Amino acid sequence: MSFKNYPMVSRVIFGRGSFNQLSDVLQPKRLNTKAPFVYFVDDVFKGNAWLTSRIPLSYDDEICYISADEEPKTSQVDELVEQIILKYKEKPSGIIGIGGGTILDLAKAVSIMLTNPGEAKDYQGWDLVVNPAIYHVGIPTISGTGAEVSRTTVLTGPDKKLGINSDHTPFDQVILDPELTKDVPKAQWFFTGMDCYIHCVESLTGTYLNAFSQSYGEKAFELCKEIFLEDGLSENDSQDKLMMASWHGGMSIAYSQVGVAHAMSYGLSYLLGTKHGIGNCIVFNQLEEFYPDGVALFKTMMKKHDIQLPQGICKDLTDTELNIMIDVSIGLEPLWENALGKNWKKTITRQKLYNLYKKM
Structure with a gap:
């Protein structure tokens, strides 16, 4: 019989205030000055300087605020991928998701679709992803979904709700800072x-x-x-x-x-x-x-x-x-x-x- 050979998140930081180490974590991963880090941030943090002022932006890095009011969709993934491809001359150095399960799943899905042809709906299922994703980091701001550690990204597609379940889905790096969950209703x-x-x-x-x-x-x-x-x-x-x-x-x-x-x-x-x-x-x-x-x-x-x-x-x-x-x-x-x-x-x-x- 054959046993599952599952990937895990290869690096994880845990601790109150560990979000402040994000700059140190990302610096060695920057490909060049034209390859930005793109931050997907839950839009509840828009105007929340306590969190956003600590996001280390340089060169062409960008914060993209995303609403988590609705579950993530394959069409939304495709739109985000297209925006990134049209905006930048080079592939990003990485995608960083900061938020709950919706934002983390979008970050995982976009990082996969930046290196794989077709549309996100083509990859809903088990082990359909061929090419490794670009570098991606997960920073949960609410606890419970397990999206920070899982090998799936749950998406609602045109005809089904099903994740992109693959060995290329898990984050390369996760930062677990419990302090970021302090304002959850x-x-x-x-x-x-x-x-x-x-x-x-x-x-x-x-x-x-x-x-x-x-x-x-x-x-x-x-x-x-x-x-x-x-x-x-x-x-x-x-x-x-x-x-x-x-x-x-x-x-x-x-x-x-x-x-x-x-x-x-x-x-x-x-x-x-x-x-x-x-x-x-x-x-x-x-x-x-x-x-x-x-x-x-x-x-x-x-x-x-x-x-x-x-x-x-x-x-x-x-x-x-x-x-x-x-x-x-x-x-x-x-x-x-x-x-x-x-x-x-x-x-x-x-x-x-x-x-x-x-x-x-």
């Missing part, structure tokens, strides 16, 4: 943190589980319980631990796979544009049948933090719309196989998914 903190928690539940109960993914998943799971259930954690401790939980949760699924909640939330996201973290929570809330213990604990966490989930987002959808979501969801075969084994199609019928979506 509470609901967003919870929903994105639950993305990490759900990664752990799906990985630890899946058929792809092995000692490697289990060791990371168990650590992330314990950290999530500490952060979301225990009292007395200082804000700094909570930020540090959630950043570590996100990293470990991402590592756990890198060597296994996610499951039912992710498969179904991709459907919500594709049709309704539901943000990934909140979509996972809406779905997971209805999955007692698959993850009884995980869902019970999730409900306890929601109650403790006084979180209300949107209700009835699917109740007025037509059968045509529900079938679109079912198509997107059921197409994610590795996720279903991890959750339920090779015979998953005996359990997961279109009617079953229809009934579950109707509850949301």
Whole structure:
């Protein structure tokens, strides 16, 4: 049998204030004075000098502010790539993503598409990327998605929501500075943190589980319980631990796979544009049948933090719309196989998914 030979992020800095080392990290990577570093920055930081004044710009370097209000799209990747190609005489020295999962995924996707022909939608799937990406750096400003460590970049394309899963996707460098997460609104903190928690539940109960993914998943799971259930954690401790939980949760699924909640939330996201973290929570809330213990604990966490989930987002959808979501969801075969084994199609019928979506 052959074993997965997965790449990891080759360099990582962790620590409060480590963002200040960005200039030292990038300097040796500059190809020449005409090859800029392009920064993709979440537009919530526009006008936030505390963060933006520390971005080390020189020569033709540029900050490109990007809204994270919508999930990243293949068309958006293609537009960004075209802008960069038209604007600069040379390929950039690197792409640096500063933000949450949306911005990090865009940074990964653009760095791949700058060296590979065609459109981003051509690479949605597993191991379709041929040429190495240009140098790319991830700096998360919210914790939970695991985008900083994963080998996928989740994109909504013209006919599916699916990542560019490849050995060339992971960042070359990540800077984990928990201080950058200090202004995240509470609901967003919870929903994105639950993305990490759900990664752990799906990985630890899946058929792809092995000692490697289990060791990371168990650590992330314990950290999530500490952060979301225990009292007395200082804000700094909570930020540090959630950043570590996100990293470990991402590592756990890198060597296994996610499951039912992710498969179904991709459907919500594709049709309704539901943000990934909140979509996972809406779905997971209805999955007692698959993850009884995980869902019970999730409900306890929601109650403790006084979180209300949107209700009835699917109740007025037509059968045509529900079938679109079912198509997107059921197409994610590795996720279903991890959750339920090779015979998953005996359990997961279109009617079953229809009934579950109707509850949301």
